[in-house]
Amino acid sequence: MSAVLAFLGLLAVAAGAGFFVAGTAGVIRFPDTPSRLHALTKADNLGLGLVVLGLLPFVPGWFFALKLLLVWALVLLSGATAAQLIAERVRGPEPPA
Amino acid sequence: MSMAAVVRRGLPFLGLWLVLAGPDPSGLAFGLPAAALAAGMSLRLLPASGRAPRLRPALRLGAAVLQASVGAGIDIARRALDPRRGVRPGVVAVPLGMPPGPARDGFRLLASLQPGTLPCGLDGAGRLLVHALDTGLPVAAEMHAAEALFAAAAGQAVRHG
Amino acid sequence: MAEAPVLVALILAALVILASVAGGLWRVLRGPDPADRLMATQLLGTGGIAVLLLLGAATRQPALLDVALVLALLGAFASVAFVLASRLVGSR
Numbered sequence: 155m156s157a158v159l160a161f162l163g164l165l166a167v168a169a170g171a172g173f174f175v176a177g178t179a180g181v182i183r184f185p186d187t188p189s190r191l192h193a194l195t196k197a198d199n200l201g202l203g204l205v206v207l208g209l210l211p212f213v214p215g216w217f218f219a220l221k222l223l224l225v226w227a228l229v230l231l232s233g234a235t236a237a238q239l240i241a242e243r244v245r246g247p248e249p250p251a
Numbered sequence: 252m253s254m255a256a257v258v259r260r261g262l263p264f265l266g267l268w269l270v271l272a273g274p275d276p277s278g279l280a281f282g283l284p285a286a287a288l289a290a291g292m293s294l295r296l297l298p299a300s301g302r303a304p305r306l307r308p309a310l311r312l313g314a315a316v317l318q319a320s321v322g323a324g325i326d327i328a329r330r331a332l333d334p335r336r337g338v339r340p341g342v343v344a345v346p347l348g349m350p351p352g353p354a355r356d357g358f359r360l361l362a363s364l365q366p367g368t369l370p371c372g373l374d375g376a377g378r379l380l381v382h383a384l385d386t387g388l389p390v391a392a393e394m395h396a397a398e399a400l401f402a403a404a405a406g407q408a409v410r411h412g
Numbered sequence: 413m414a415e416a417p418v419l420v421a422l423i424l425a426a427l428v429i430l431a432s433v434a435g436g437l438w439r440v441l442r443g444p445d446p447a448d449r450l451m452a453t454q455l456l457g458t459g460g461i462a463v464l465l466l467l468g469a470a471t472r473q474p475a476l477l478d479v480a481l482v483l484a485l486l487g488a489f490a491s492v493a494f495v496l497a498s499r500l501v502g503s504r
Contacts, residue, residue, distance in 0.1 A: 155312055172328070173324050173328060174325060176324075176328035176331050177327065177331070179331040180327050180330065180331035181333055184330075184331070184338055184340075185338065186340050187338070188278050188340060188369065188382040189338050189340045189362065189382075190386055191369065191382075192323075192327065192367070192369055192382075192384050193327050193331055195363070195369075196292065196320070196323035196326070196327045196364070196366075197324050197327040197328060197331070199323075199324070199364070199406025200320050200321060200323070200325075201324070203320060217270070217273065217274065220270045221271070222272070223271055224267075224270050227302035230320070230364075231372055234360050234363045234364055234386070236364075237253055237363055237369060237372060238359060238369065240364050241369050241370070241372075241382055242371045242372040245342055245371040245372065245380065245382055246387055
């Protein structure tokens with residue numbers, strides 16, 4: 155493994171951790187439930203994606219790399235679907251037709 | 252349910268099995284039946300359309316998903332960490348130009364990943380209700396752009412009445 | 413084990429994510445909507461997955477990857493169960 159790849163990987167991992175912090179800040183600070191839902195799904199998806207991307211140089215083979223990417227794909231799909239379901243329960247007033 | 256349809260639907264499931272369980276050939280004794288069962292169940296829930304998704308629009312779609320994820324994460328980070336920004340949340344109704352189906356579900360998925368928008372159901376007139384983090388942004392225009400991407404990948408026409 | 417500097421960096425990142433998840437758990441106590449509480453546990457799920465992946469890479473324990481995969485599956489079920497349950501309660 156080249157040192158450059160390892161460095162880029164750690165950079166991506168650090169950025170991912172940063173997005174987790176940002177997501178938590180949004181979940182705590184945003185004023186209404188649907189907005190907090192935005193913060194949770196979007197920042198965390200990107201955070202996890204960057205962590206996965208950053209770990210790719212450190213896995214022992216392509217098989218583990220695929221499995222890592224699968225974890226992310228699963229969280230991305232289920233997170234985006236679940237967010238819509240939850241949003242339907244908690245959305246604010248409908249705009250006039 | 253034709254054999255060809257089962258094989259076409261089952262191959263991705265078999266690939267999934269290989270990623271999950273490893274390429275060990277002795278595992279295939281379980282993997283092959285599992286993939287076949289999954290294909291049968293999947294075809295019952297979502298019958299084959301007979302129309303293969305087109306490659307180039309599908310790739311463009313993948314790029315759009317990645318771009319949307321990155322943009323949305325940065326948008327959240329800026330609004331959450333910069334006290335001068337904050338949010339102007341609200342619900343916006345967007346007319347839909349696609350019939351119900353997998354392509355529209357896919358569009359809703361992309362819309363929920365895009366910066367500042369989250370679909371949250373339909374209103375009485377069949378319009379898509381979108382929760383927007385910032386109602387000052389052109390939410391409807393962004394939704395229609397995402398819709399067009401999905402319609403292109405599925406080979407459908409978008410009709411805005 | 414990974415080389416020392418990499419190991420330290422990965423574990424540091426895991427600690428940061430763990431701390432931010434713990435901060436999010438404040439919403440479980442605060443609410444106000446039941447959905448807020450659920451969302452904080454979803455945060456725990458996603459953050460937990462990231463921590464497991466980081467520790468798995470740092471300590472070269474591939475089994476942690478499988479644990480992360482199971483967490484990812486359970487997270488989806490938790491949300492769907494919440495929405496179905498709240499529909500049942502709401503329709504009464």
